[in-house]
Amino acid sequence: MKKRAAETVVETRGLCMHFGGVRAVDQVDFALEDRELRCLIGPNGAGKSTFFKCLTGQLTPTAGEITIRGTPVAGAQSHEIASLGVGIKTQVPNVFDGLTAEENIWLSARRWHGGARARTLTAETIERLRLGEIRRSLVGRLAHGQRQWVELGMVVAAEPWLVLLDEPAAGMTHEETARTAELILEINRTAALIVVEHDMQFIRMISRRVTLFHEGRILMEDTMDAISSDRRAREVYLGHRA
Amino acid sequence: MNSGSTLRAMRPTFIFAAIGIVFMLFAPQVLALFTIINLTTAIALAILALSLALVWGYGGILCFGQVAFFGLGAYAYTIGAINFGGSTWAILLAVAVAAAFAAVVGYFMFYGRVSDVYLGVITLTVTLILYSLIRRTSGPEYKIGNALLGGFNGVGSPPLNLPWNARAFLFPEQVFYVAMAALILAYVFAGWLVTTHFGRVCVAIRENETRAELLGYDARAYKLGIFTISAGIAGLAGVFFCNGVGRVTPDVFGLYNAALTIIWVIVGGRGTLIGPIIATFGLFYLTASLGGQQTLNNNLVLGIILIVFVLLVPRGLAPTIADWFTQGRRGRVGAERAARRARRRAGAAEGGK
Ligand SMILES: Nc1ncnc2c1ncn2[C@@H]1O[C@H](COP(=O)(O)OP(=O)(O)OP(=O)(O)O)[C@@H](O)[C@H]1O
Ligand SMILES: [Mg+2]
Numbered sequence: 001m002k003k004r005a006a007e008t009v010v011e012t013r014g015l016c017m018h019f020g021g022v023r024a025v026d027q028v029d030f031a032l033e034d035r036e037l038r039c040l041i042g043p044n045g046a047g048k049s050t051f052f053k054c055l056t057g058q059l060t061p062t063a064g065e066i067t068i069r070g071t072p073v074a075g076a077q078s079h080e081i082a083s084l085g086v087g088i089k090t091q092v093p094n095v096f097d098g099l100t101a102e103e104n105i106w107l108s109a110r111r112w113h114g115g116a117r118a119r120t121l122t123a124e125t126i127e128r129l130r131l132g133e134i135r136r137s138l139v140g141r142l143a144h145g146q147r148q149w150v151e152l153g154m155v156v157a158a159e160p161w162l163v164l165l166d167e168p169a170a171g172m173t174h175e176e177t178a179r180t181a182e183l184i185l186e187i188n189r190t191a192a193l194i195v196v197e198h199d200m201q202f203i204r205m206i207s208r209r210v211t212l213f214h215e216g217r218i219l220m221e222d223t224m225d226a227i228s229s230d231r232r233a234r235e236v237y238l239g240h241r242a
Numbered sequence: 243m244n245s246g247s248t249l250r251a252m253r254p255t256f257i258f259a260a261i262g263i264v265f266m267l268f269a270p271q272v273l274a275l276f277t278i279i280n281l282t283t284a285i286a287l288a289i290l291a292l293s294l295a296l297v298w299g300y301g302g303i304l305c306f307g308q309v310a311f312f313g314l315g316a317y318a319y320t321i322g323a324i325n326f327g328g329s330t331w332a333i334l335l336a337v338a339v340a341a342a343f344a345a346v347v348g349y350f351m352f353y354g355r356v357s358d359v360y361l362g363v364i365t366l367t368v369t370l371i372l373y374s375l376i377r378r379t380s381g382p383e384y385k386i387g388n389a390l391l392g393g394f395n396g397v398g399s400p401p402l403n404l405p406w407n408a409r410a411f412l413f414p415e416q417v418f419y420v421a422m423a424a425l426i427l428a429y430v431f432a433g434w435l436v437t438t439h440f441g442r443v444c445v446a447i448r449e450n451e452t453r454a455e456l457l458g459y460d461a462r463a464y465k466l467g468i469f470t471i472s473a474g475i476a477g478l479a480g481v482f483f484c485n486g487v488g489r490v491t492p493d494v495f496g497l498y499n500a501a502l503t504i505i506w507v508i509v510g511g512r513g514t515l516i517g518p519i520i521a522t523f524g525l526f527y528l529t530a531s532l533g534g535q536q537t538l539n540n541n542l543v544l545g546i547i548l549i550v551f552v553l554l555v556p557r558g559l560a561p562t563i564a565d566w567f568t569q570g571r572r573g574r575v576g577a578e579r580a581a582r583r584a585r586r587r588a589g590a591a592e593g594g595k
Contacts, residue, residue, distance in 0.1 A: 056456060082458035094456065096449035107446050110439055111458045158457065 006033035007069075009162060009192050010055065015064035015074075017050050017216075024050040026216035028064070037188045039203045039224075040196045042213030043237050048196045049091050051213070052164050056088050057081045068162065087160030091167050091196070093147045097140030101131055101150045104139055108154040125157040129183070144171040152180070156187065163193045169202050181205040200224075212237065248437050255433030258516045259426050266422040270415050279414045283486035284526040285421040289428055289479035291506040291518040296432050297472035299512035300441065302448025303465060304358065307365030308503050310372055311340040311473035313494035315480025316399070317376070320490045323400040325387035328408030333481050340477025341470050348469040352462040366500065373495035396491030399484035421482040425519070428475050432515050435471070444468045505544060509551050511558025521559060 010032040017025040024047045032038055040048050053059040055066060057078040066074040073081050082088075096104050105125050110118040126135050129149055134142060139150050148171060155163060165184070169177040177199065184206050187193060197203050203210065203224055210227055212220040214236045220227055227233045270278055294308045318339035322332030347368060351361055380393020389397055402417055404410040412420065435441045447454045447461045454461050484490040493499070506525060510517030525544070532540050555562055 058452065058456075077460070078452070078455035079458050079460045082456050088456055090452075090456070094450055094453040096446050096453060098449045099446065103442070107442060107454075108457050110442075115439075154453075154457065 006035065008032065009034050009036075009069050010194075011065075011067045012054075013065045015051070015054060015066060016062045017047070017054055017059055018062045023216045025054060025061070028216070028218055030211070030218065032192055032194060035188065035192050037184070037193045037206060037208060038195070039207040039210045040194055040213060041198070041203065041210060041227075041237065042219075046213040047216040048213050049166055050216075052088065052090075052166055052194075052196070055081075055164060056086065082158075085158075085161045086164070087155035087158050087162070087191075088164040089148070089151045089155050089166060089168055091170075093144070093151050095139045095147055095151050095154070097138065099139060100136050101139055101142070101146075101153070102126065102135040104150050105131075105153045105157045109157040112158060121157055121159075125153050129153045129156065145173065145176055148172065149176075152183065156183075159190075161191045163187055163191050165193065165195045167196055167198065169197060169199055177202055178205075200228075248434075251437045252430075252433055255430060255515070259430050259433075262422065262426045262429070266419060266426070269422075270418060275414065278418045279486065280530065282414070282418050282421045282482060284523055285418075285425050286479050286482035286486055287502075287506075287526060288519045288522040289425050289482065290476055290503055291510065291522040292425070292428055292432060292515060293472040293475035293479060294503050294507050295510070295512070295515050295518040296435070296475065297468055298507055299514065299518070300436050300448065301444045301465060301468040301472070303469060304362050305365045305469070305472075306362045306500055306504065307367075307369035308472075308476050309495055309499045310365065310369040311344055311476035312480045312483065312499070313369075313372060313376075313490075313492075314343055315340040315477025316484040316490040316494050317397075317480075318477070319481040320397050320399040320484055321386050321389040321391075324389040324397070326408075328406070329400065329402045330405050333402075333478070336481045337474045337477045340480070341474035344473030345466065345470045348466045348473075352465045352469070355462070369495050369500055370497070373492050373497075376492045376495065394492055396489050396493075398489045399487075402485055417482075417485050421485070424478060424482060428478065429515060429519065432475070436515075440464070440467065502544075505548050507558070509547065509558055511560035511562065514558070514560035514564070517558055517560025 008031050010030070012028055012030045015025055015028040015030070016023070026047075028051065030051075040051070042048055050059065054061045054074070055068075057073065057076050057080065060075045064074065065072060068081065068084055068086065071084060073084070096107070099107075102122060106118060106122045109121040109125070112118075113121060126132055129152060131149060131153060134146055134150075139147060142150065148168065152165075152168065155165075168184070169180050172180060181202060184193060184195060195203075195206065207224060210222065210224050211218055212227055212233055219236065220230060220233055222230075269281065273281070290308065290312050293311070294305065297303050297305055297308070315336040319329070319332045319336035322335040323329045326332055347365070350356075351364060356364065376391065377394050379391035380395065382390065384391040384393070391397060400411075402412045402420060404412070436445065443454065443459050444464050444467075446457075447459070447464055451461050454464075480490075480494065483494065502525075506522045507518045509525065510519065510521030525547070528547075529540055529544070532538055532543060551558065
């Protein structure tokens with residue numbers, strides 16, 4: 001057994017999400033410690049996004065338990081789970097297209113704070129994510145990478161203690177990707193994170209511990225170096241990714 | 243938002259409200275009494291349009307049965323005024339009955355997470371059920387207190403009276419003032435509501451319900467809230483409608499009115515409050531002036547207008563005009579800036595000589 005210094009903040013036991021015959025998530029036992037930064041990798045269709053959707057209440061698991069800081073949340077509503085202090089960036093950006101970038105972020109900050117504090121928090125977040133130039137633009141008119149940043153801004157402005165990011169660097173330039181990695185490390189100072197990514201370089205930049213998903217199950221859980229030298233892991237995932 | 247930015251966001255609302263006040267004060271001086279009485283009905287319909295503009299344009303909830311709350315308001319007012327022997331409490335009753343009914347129907351729809359399409363179907367069905375129920379009340383046994391419901395003939399509506407003075411009935415001209423004031427107040431109230439935190443969250447849910455939920459907002463509660471508030475406004479519209487017409491009949495729940503309400507908002511533009519109000523007045527006078535002749539069928543003209551708007555001006559009048567306006571201004575500012583830059587460059591070149 002590992003030493004139990006830190007508190008376990010996310011735990012799933014026997015988690016299953018089946019769509020008819022498709023076992024998108026199957027018997028997953030997962031644990032995340034406080035302030036941990038975990039990466040989730042795996043081939044397309046491995047069930048990573050589905051796993052996130054179960055954690056955030058967008059899907060009700062077919063079977064199994066989920067506890068977040070001791071609260072059982074399997075089948076709870078999304079807004080209830082978010083209210084525990086969980087922030088998520090989804091794979092397909094979920095933003096308010098018809099509103100400005102600033103208002104998107106304000107809506108997140110205002111959920112937890114009064115008017116004055118929400119305004120300063122919004123301004124700080126815009127500064128921190130360098131969204132000043134696009135703050136008055138409608139988010140629907142922005143490029144994919146910028147929409148990702150607006151969504152990250154919404155996550156950050158809520159000051160969550162648990163952050164789930166589904167492919168945060170997708171569609172970003174090299175420079176943006178590096179900044180995303182920086183931001184993730186910064187968030188990690190106050191929050192635990194689970195990050196799904198396909199970009200191995202990016203993962204090496206941020207991660208300590210990596211969980212490899214395959215066909216709805218956890219195949220391995222180790223450091224990136226250990227995983228990349230594993231034969232089985234190379235077969236299912238890394239082999240065709242260099 | 244703080245009070246400063248709220249005021250700034252509400253500036254157009256105040257401008258239109260001021261225009262409305264001027265109209266309210268001067269219309270009775272210049273228009274014939276007959277026109278003023280007709281106008282009261284148009285104002286009532288404009289309040290109804292405002293209520294749908296709020297719940298559909300801002301809440302993103304396409305309610306096909308906004309006339310259900312409108313009709314309930316009209317009946318509740320009439321029955322209340324007959325029984326109380328005065329209109330003051332009857333107005334409050336009308337708003338309360340419409341809002342309470344919406345709260346119950348809305349609770350099952352939103353907390354049952356009924357999809358948007360079924361929501362439209364359910365609200366329309368509820369309206370048609372009310373229509374056929376109230377049509378069947380044409381016997382002496384259908385009596386609420388002193389009020390005979392009268393089946394398809396309906397009930398005569400007592401006119402408004404001064405607050406808590408049941409004997410001081412208002413003249414049609416005075417009812418016009420009250421109706422117009424109610425429209426302006428309801429408009430400013432709705433305009434304020436959409437700048438509040440509550441209102442912005444409703445708009446956010448319209449834009450992306452999943453994201454709103456992931457931020458921690460309970461979409462069901464916000465939808466129920468804006469649905470109920472808008473139904474209360476529709477109930478108020480019913481009060482002035484039966485005052486303008488002089489009686490309330492089951493036709494208030496009719497399919498024709500239900501469709502008209504949607505047309506006003508489509509023509510006026512979703513996402514604005516003033517657009518549907520102006521569209522209601524415009525279409526009201528169009529149909530009134532068509533009513534006198536035989537060559538063109540009224541419904542045909544409405545249908546053509548609807549099709550033209552859906553195909554050519556899909557966003558409706560107000561948003562389209564607002565766009566021209568801002569683009570025109572931006573274009574002008576841009577041109578001025580370019581001209582200034584050119585002038586400066588010319589000046590520098592000359593100085594260098
Ligand atoms: N709502 C659904 N209905 C049916 N099948 C689904 C549904 N959602 C996901 N699946 C299936 O579940 C499996 C896992 O999908 P998921 O999106 O979780 O994969 P992923 O690991 O996130 O993949 P990617 O790397 O491409 O994002 C896939 O086979 C997918 O087709
Ligand atoms: Mg995915």
